[in-house]
Structure formats: structure tokens, C-alpha cells
Amino acid sequence: MTLDHRQPPGYQWKAPDSARFLLVPAPGGLTMTQGTSTGRDEPSFHEPVLVSEVAEVFKPLTSGVVVDATFGGGGHTRRLLEEMAERIRIVGIDRDPDAIANAAGLERETDRVTVLTGNFGEMRHLLDRAGVTAPVGFLFDLGVSSHQFDQAERGFSYRHDGPLDMRMGPDATLTADEIVNQWTRSELTSLIRRFGEDKVAGRIADAIVANRPITSTGHLAQVVADATPAALRRRGHPARRTFQAIRIAVNEELSALTRGLEDALDLLAPQGRCAVISYHSLEDRIVKRRFAEGARGCTCPPDLPVCACGGGQELRLLTRRPIEPTAEEVAANPRARSARLRAAEKSAATTTEGSRP
Ligand SMILES: C[S@@+](CC[C@H](N)C(=O)[O-])C[C@H]1O[C@@H](n2cnc3c(N)ncnc32)[C@H](O)[C@@H]1O
Numbered sequence: 001m002t003l004d005h006r007q008p009p010g011y012q013w014k015a016p017d018s019a020r021f022l023l024v025p026a027p028g029g030l031t032m033t034q035g036t037s038t039g040r041d042e043p044s045f046h047e048p049v050l051v052s053e054v055a056e057v058f059k060p061l062t063s064g065v066v067v068d069a070t071f072g073g074g075g076h077t078r079r080l081l082e083e084m085a086e087r088i089r090i091v092g093i094d095r096d097p098d099a100i101a102n103a104a105g106l107e108r109e110t111d112r113v114t115v116l117t118g119n120f121g122e123m124r125h126l127l128d129r130a131g132v133t134a135p136v137g138f139l140f141d142l143g144v145s146s147h148q149f150d151q152a153e154r155g156f157s158y159r160h161d162g163p164l165d166m167r168m169g170p171d172a173t174l175t176a177d178e179i180v181n182q183w184t185r186s187e188l189t190s191l192i193r194r195f196g197e198d199k200v201a202g203r204i205a206d207a208i209v210a211n212r213p214i215t216s217t218g219h220l221a222q223v224v225a226d227a228t229p230a231a232l233r234r235r236g237h238p239a240r241r242t243f244q245a246i247r248i249a250v251n252e253e254l255s256a257l258t259r260g261l262e263d264a265l266d267l268l269a270p271q272g273r274c275a276v277i278s279y280h281s282l283e284d285r286i287v288k289r290r291f292a293e294g295a296r297g298c299t300c301p302p303d304l305p306v307c308a309c310g311g312g313q314e315l316r317l318l319t320r321r322p323i324e325p326t327a328e329e330v331a332a333n334p335r336a337r338s339a340r341l342r343a344a345e346k347s348a349a350t351t352t353e354g355s356r357p
Contacts, residue, residue, distance in 0.1 A: 046145040048075025049336040057275045057343045063087040064136030069120040072145040095119045095169035121256030123263035134269040140276040158239040161218030166250045196245030268346045275343040291344045318343040
């Protein structure tokens, strides 16, 4: 993987050692006061959601490697180790250098955890390189961590003023600044409509183009708020959907999910388990469809006269409906509100060949 070290104005990716990168204010750059980016052992790096429910999914596994494809603050990894430490080894993945830096503490505590820097969209390549074959579990806890969201200089939040960045890691090839200040009106409209599912995408795109150059996240949030009709402003922050859309595009989140999930289900050992926590309907739809397809049995095209796939069911659904957080969890951690957990088990008989057309 080639790391692209482009940086937002006033910030730079720094490498304290060869494997770790931190986004820090450049000398003479923007002066932000919202905390540091070291991420090391911060107690509030991220509050993991649906932790017990995730642990329940993986508990029946006997032994092997579980891949935590979105390591973040390592909350799920820690819980799985508490429940199953004698039986499993965890290979974490994260594309964010802050999460990798944060993982170093846990890697020092136990030899049962290894964390890889990379994009789970390249799952097969990452695991091949690390010599991991046939994991017994995969966990995807999608989206951004609280650490990323709360660091103004990362540019994810409409609540803080920071640079228009939104890259989860330096491997992303786009920044929010390029989208906001260079994309055409029609490209912006379609982005905000598709990935933000915003009814007034055209109005917002018009306002963005009219207010260029847009210089920061605070500026963008204000432009979007001003362009949003009063009647729609009551449903949460008016810029939430636009920020979501830009973030998805910058990080190519949906294509990474489609590829990563496909690799995970293919690589998963027979009777291995895959769990995905999604936070909006675009993510959840991808997971729901892929799991349903795997649980359907014969996957041959309908015009094929004879079944060529063996008719075997690839997956057994462990959650017919997505599991949602309890009211208590949402009260304690409001960011859990939109979380939806789906899980599936790979069939005993499934082989990599023959189960899918
Ligand atoms: C919601 S947080 C995960 C929190 C984690 N489960 C915990 O308990 O702390 C999502 C994490 O996944 C990472 N991430 C999102 N998409 C990714 C991708 N395509 N490849 C690798 N990491 C990704 C983000 O950088 C972030 O650190």
C-alpha cells in the first residue's frame, strides 16, 4: 500500500517512527485548541457500541483468529479478549494512524493482538501479507470513531471548526476541500442526494458553489444550514447529511465495505462468524443484501438450466432483524443511537469454489 501524505492546509502527517503517522498542526499553521491527535491510551478514544451483543455473536467460536477490521479504540477487541482470551488471537485493522498509535498500548499488554495499518477494502491482501488464513471471525464496526469525530483538525465534524479534510487515513486520495471547492454543482447535487439522502441536495449544492471558496468545516456547516429550509432544520443538525455524504466519498466507504465484506465471507473458515455494525441505511442495505444473498441457497443465474453452484447455502443468518442498542445504552452513549448489528455464520459445507457463481 502506498501512503499518500498530502495534508490539509496548516496540518501535516508526522511519523514518530516508520510505521505510525499522526496529523499534527504544522509550525505556523492553523491554531486549533481542540486537543491533540496522539490518541495514545486516551480513556475516551471511543466508547464501543453493542459490546455484549457482539461478544454473544463470537462466544460459540472454539479457537482461531478473529479479525477486528475496524480496530478504532480497541473496545470490541478488549471485550472479546476478556470473554475468549484463551481461545482466540485478534488481528486488528485500521486505516487511521491515530488508531494504530493507540493500539500500541494493547499490543504491549498481550501477545494475542496484532494490529495492521490498512484499508479493509484490501482485506485479502492485508491478511495474506500478515500470513493470516481462514479466520474464524470478522467484525466490522463501520464509520468514524469518537476520536476522529471530536478532533477538529480531522475535519469530520460540523460542530467544530477545522480544515476541510475528512480523510480517515493518509491513504485516501481525496479531501473534503477538493469536493467542496472543486466539484461541479451537478456532481455535488448527486453526491448529497445519493450519500446524504438529503431532499434539498440541489439547494445545498447551489449554496456551496455560490459561497466558494469555503475555507473550513464551520464555514461549510453555516452555508448548508443557511440553505436548508426552516421546516427541515428541526430534524437534527442541518449539515449532518452533507457531511456524511462528503465523508463517504472522501473515504470511498461503500465500495470498501462491499469489497471487504466479500473478502471476509470468502476467507471465513467454515462455521466462522461475521458481524457488522452499521450506522446508516446505505451501509446497512449493503450488509443486509449480501447476507440475504448468502442465505438464499442456489446462487446460479436463473437462466442456467442446471445448478452449477451446488445449491449449498453459503450463510446462516444469526440476526433476522438487526439488533439495536437498548434505551439504556443510547442514554449512556447517544452516538449508539443509529447502530444496527447484523451477523451471519458461514455454512460448514461451504467451500470457496462453487458456492457463488
Ligand atoms: C466506529 S470506529 C470502531 C471502533 C472500535 N470498534 C472500538 O471498539 O473502539 C471505526 C474505525 O474504523 C476505521 N475504519 C473505517 N473504515 C475503514 C476501512 N475501510 N479500513 C480500515 N479501517 C477503517 C476508522 O478509522 C475507525 O477507527
